[in-house]
Amino acid sequence: MSDTMFGDLSGVREGLAKVEYLADDGIASVVFLAERLGKPVLVEGPAGTGKTELAKSVAAMTGARLIRLQCYEGLDEAKALYEWNYKKQLLRIQADRGVDAEHEDWVELQDDIFQDEFLLTRPLLEAISAKDQVVLLIDEVDRVEIETEALLLEILSDYQVSIPELGTITATQIPIVILTSNNTRELSEALKRRCLFLHIDYPDLEREKQIVLTKVVGISENLAEQIARVVRSIRQLELKKAPSVSETLDWARTLVLLGIENIDVEQAKETLHILLKYQSDIEKAAKELTVEA
Amino acid sequence: MLDLLSGFVGELRNAGLPVSLTENLDAMEAVKHIPIEDRDAFKYALAATLVKNEQHWRAFETVFEVYFSLRGPEYNVGDENGDGEFDPDNLEEWMSQQMQGMGGRGGGQDMSPEEIAEMLFRALLNADEAMMAAMARAAVTQFAGMEPGRPVGGTYYLYRTLRNLDLDGMLERLIEESSERYEGDMTQLAERLEREEFENRIEQLKREIEAEIRRRLVADRGVEAMAKTLRKPLPEDVDFMHASREEMANIRKAIQPLTRKLAARLARKRKHKRRGPLDFRATVRRSLSYGGVPAEPRFRHPRPNKPELIVVADISGSVAAFARFTLHLVYALQNQFSKVRSFVFIDGIDEVTHMFQNEEDITNAVHRVNTEADVVWVDGHSDYGHAFGVFWESFGKDVNAKSTMMFLGDARNNYHSTNAWVLKECQKRARSVFWLNPEPRSYWDTGDSVITEYSTYTDGVFECRNLRQLEGFVDNLA
Numbered sequence: 001m002s003d004t005m006f007g008d009l010s011g012v013r014e015g016l017a018k019v020e021y022l023a024d025d026g027i028a029s030v031v032f033l034a035e036r037l038g039k040p041v042l043v044e045g046p047a048g049t050g051k052t053e054l055a056k057s058v059a060a061m062t063g064a065r066l067i068r069l070q071c072y073e074g075l076d077e078a079k080a081l082y083e084w085n086y087k088k089q090l091l092r093i094q095a096d097r098g099v100d101a102e103h104e105d106w107v108e109l110q111d112d113i114f115q116d117e118f119l120l121t122r123p124l125l126e127a128i129s130a131k132d133q134v135v136l137l138i139d140e141v142d143r144v145e146i147e148t149e150a151l152l153l154e155i156l157s158d159y160q161v162s163i164p165e166l167g168t169i170t171a172t173q174i175p176i177v178i179l180t181s182n183n184t185r186e187l188s189e190a191l192k193r194r195c196l197f198l199h200i201d202y203p204d205l206e207r208e209k210q211i212v213l214t215k216v217v218g219i220s221e222n223l224a225e226q227i228a229r230v231v232r233s234i235r236q237l238e239l240k241k242a243p244s245v246s247e248t249l250d251w252a253r254t255l256v257l258l259g260i261e262n263i264d265v266e267q268a269k270e271t272l273h274i275l276l277k278y279q280s281d282i283e284k285a286a287k288e289l290t291v292e293a
Numbered sequence: 294m295l296d297l298l299s300g301f302v303g304e305l306r307n308a309g310l311p312v313s314l315t316e317n318l319d320a321m322e323a324v325k326h327i328p329i330e331d332r333d334a335f336k337y338a339l340a341a342t343l344v345k346n347e348q349h350w351r352a353f354e355t356v357f358e359v360y361f362s363l364r365g366p367e368y369n370v371g372d373e374n375g376d377g378e379f380d381p382d383n384l385e386e387w388m389s390q391q392m393q394g395m396g397g398r399g400g401g402q403d404m405s406p407e408e409i410a411e412m413l414f415r416a417l418l419n420a421d422e423a424m425m426a427a428m429a430r431a432a433v434t435q436f437a438g439m440e441p442g443r444p445v446g447g448t449y450y451l452y453r454t455l456r457n458l459d460l461d462g463m464l465e466r467l468i469e470e471s472s473e474r475y476e477g478d479m480t481q482l483a484e485r486l487e488r489e490e491f492e493n494r495i496e497q498l499k500r501e502i503e504a505e506i507r508r509r510l511v512a513d514r515g516v517e518a519m520a521k522t523l524r525k526p527l528p529e530d531v532d533f534m535h536a537s538r539e540e541m542a543n544i545r546k547a548i549q550p551l552t553r554k555l556a557a558r559l560a561r562k563r564k565h566k567r568r569g570p571l572d573f574r575a576t577v578r579r580s581l582s583y584g585g586v587p588a589e590p591r592f593r594h595p596r597p598n599k600p601e602l603i604v605v606a607d608i609s610g611s612v613a614a615f616a617r618f619t620l621h622l623v624y625a626l627q628n629q630f631s632k633v634r635s636f637v638f639i640d641g642i643d644e645v646t647h648m649f650q651n652e653e654d655i656t657n658a659v660h661r662v663n664t665e666a667d668v669v670w671v672d673g674h675s676d677y678g679h680a681f682g683v684f685w686e687s688f689g690k691d692v693n694a695k696s697t698m699m700f701l702g703d704a705r706n707n708y709h710s711t712n713a714w715v716l717k718e719c720q721k722r723a724r725s726v727f728w729l730n731p732e733p734r735s736y737w738d739t740g741d742s743v744i745t746e747y748s749t750y751t752d753g754v755f756e757c758r759n760l761r762q763l764e765g766f767v768d769n770l771a
Contacts, residue, residue, distance in 0.1 A: 008328070009327070009328070009331065009334055025333045025334065025337060026337045026340075026341075029327070029333075029334045029337035029338055029341065030337060030341045032326070033323050033326060033327075033338055033341060033342075036323075036326040037319065037322055037323060037326070039319070041341075042345075044347060045347075183347070189311075189313075192345040192346075193313055193315055193316060193345070195345075196319075196323075196341040196342060197340075197341055197342075197344060197345045197346075198341060199347040199350065205490075205493075226483075226486070229486040229489070229490065230482070230486065232489070232493075233485065233486060233489050236489075238656065263482065264482055265482045268482060289482060289485070
């Protein structure tokens with residue numbers, strides 16, 4: 001990988017902005033460092049703040065291929081790393097038998113069936129063995145059990161995969177690795193130590209406004225400002241689930257579709273269900289908004 | 294630079310952050326790639342490599358401010374009258390920085406309090422950040438009355454400055470001013486949003502002032518001393534009993550994942566044990582194909598192990614702060630377990646399961662428990678003995694081999710009878726009995742605490758004063 005992939009810090013920011021991802025200083029610095037140090041990034045934060053989007057944007061920015069591993073409980077080696085294509089292996093043995101069964105040497109056969117050809121690559125191995133530039137996204141890593149986390153460690157620190165029958169496969173190019181976590185559980189120290197850590201929180205007023213302006217077509221600056229303010233106001237309440245950025249965007253689109261230019265309390269209340277997903281939250285927010293400040 | 298960084302990492306460790314050697318090396322490596330003048334980037338580079346837990350961010354930020362506050366031209370401290378501390382060798386550099394800074398800084402010394410207030414008002418109204426920062430400096434110079442070597446904490450100076458600025462009055466004025474701008478043409482919502490905007494700016498100003506005071510204190514007392522005084526416990530080390538409001542909010546956030554973990558631990562067995570007991574009937578039937586030899590034993594499907602939790606919590610005055618936390622814990626548990634029954638007591642005992650069950654909002658639930666639960670029997674002083682007695686009489690039959698019992702309380706019984714036999718009976722019937730005590734271990738069995746008497750009939754009494762200990766408890770529960 002060339003050292004000058006990003007140029008400098010502001011280059012990262014501009015690059016991300018070009019693919020419609022507005023990074024703040026923290027995000028830009030960490031992405032920049034990830035590339036420079038060749039280290040994976042662990043992104044943590046509330047749902048819907050653009051963690052997965054970051055990976056996609058980085059891929060889009062660098063023109064790399066995005067390889068995604070969605071984590072879930074019960075994920076194992078065969079689905080994350082590699083698997084032997086045993087059907088094909090069986091076929092191979094059968095095919096051999098037909099020709100000259102007597103001369104078949106066991107060792108030879110074994111060498112034969114444990115080859116690249118019979119290997120089914122799964123996302124992690126694919127990212128390692130890719131010849132082109134890739135971005136590996138390991139999504140919601142907090143969903144796997146703590147034991148399964150260990151699977152990732154070899155890849156994250158050395159960018160290699162050991163396959164007993166084949167030996168070690170080392171990456172020809174170092175992929176940019178982004179892990180996301182919703183922080184439903186504490187990740188192991190070993191994993192954290194290997195990563196750069198980035199916490200993405202809800203954006204501040206100015207950035208949220210900019211995000212709305214970039215992502216929503218045909219919105220006026222005035223409305224975007226109001227939306228950002230209302231959302232901030234709602235986030236300050238004690239809710240079960242605070243509105244995320246994606247929900248803000250949905251809300252903004254709705255308001256644009258409805259042709260609303262100035263939000264008043266009634267309109268806000270009527271469209272609250274787009275912003276909030278729990279009935280109790282909606283009631284609370286509606287109550288709060290009507291009360292004289 | 295190297296020395297500075299090692300000092301910085303040392304201080305982070307002192308503050309309780311777990312910084313490993315590799316992380317330290319990463320940080321050194323990372324800062325090489327960052328232009329050193331870019332203070333924010335520098336900060337994020339350090340944070341990304343050294344801080345791996347969002348909860349530790351605050352602690353990191355404080356230490357960073359202390360260590361690197363004096364480095365960087367716009368952060369130069371030094372009073373306008375020139376008696377600030379500076380290195381004589383760097384005098385020339387220092388002077389030029391002063392000159393640069395002058396424009397934005399404004400001569401705080403020459404301004405009257407009214408002028409400062411007026412300029413601050415303008416800055417807040419127009420959200421002029423540079424001006425706000427400058428005025429924060431001027432205000433500190435003017436009002437805080439800081440003297441070198443005076444052994445007073447930063448809070449005192451902060452208080453003095455803020456008292457003189459009268460920010461509440463300022464807020465009212467700002468709102469009036471802005472509503473005039475709109476010529477009374479504002480909707481309720483707009484007004485509310487405007488107010489929040491100003492509150493936010495004032496909050497920002499306060500932070501600015503605080504940072505300014507800290508910078509000056511660092512200049513006066515030196516980095517190490519300052520870092521020491523600013524050291525605060527990390528969120529997981531905050532004592533439940535003495536947690537401030539803000540700390541409590543943090544603790545609440547952290548409880549959720551913990552309860553999930555607890556549920557996972559208690560339900561774990563069913564995942565690891567694949568087979569149930571021998572199914573005799575099926576085995577005999579299968580043996581027919583082997584001529585009556587039971588060659589292939591059959592097993593029943595395992596019965597899913599659905600753990601039940603019975604929580605009995607003391608909510609009396611002596612553990613009031615802990616009780617608040619307890620209720621949150623119970624609420625969080627309720628979402629994780631299929632069956633949780635919760636009881637609260639002072640000297641009487643009442644079941645509050647239903648109050649948590651259909652309540653989506655925790656604050657409401659806690660409020661209901663505090664007002665509606667019938668927990669006072671005679672005088673409203675803890676009486677564990679009586680509460681346990683009543684518990685056994687009314688609910689004892691519901692304790693069975695599936696239930697895990699958790700008692701939460703300090704076991705300060707006001708010298709009443711203990712009725713420890715209730716726990717003995719519980720232990721006989723329940724799967725396990727745990728007790729979480731919010732008091733430090735050294736206080737146990739002093740005064741009217743009777744924890745040992747109860748502890749003989751439990752599977753363990755755990756000191757549980759902060760999140761770290763609670764997490765330890767959950768981890769060891771297997």
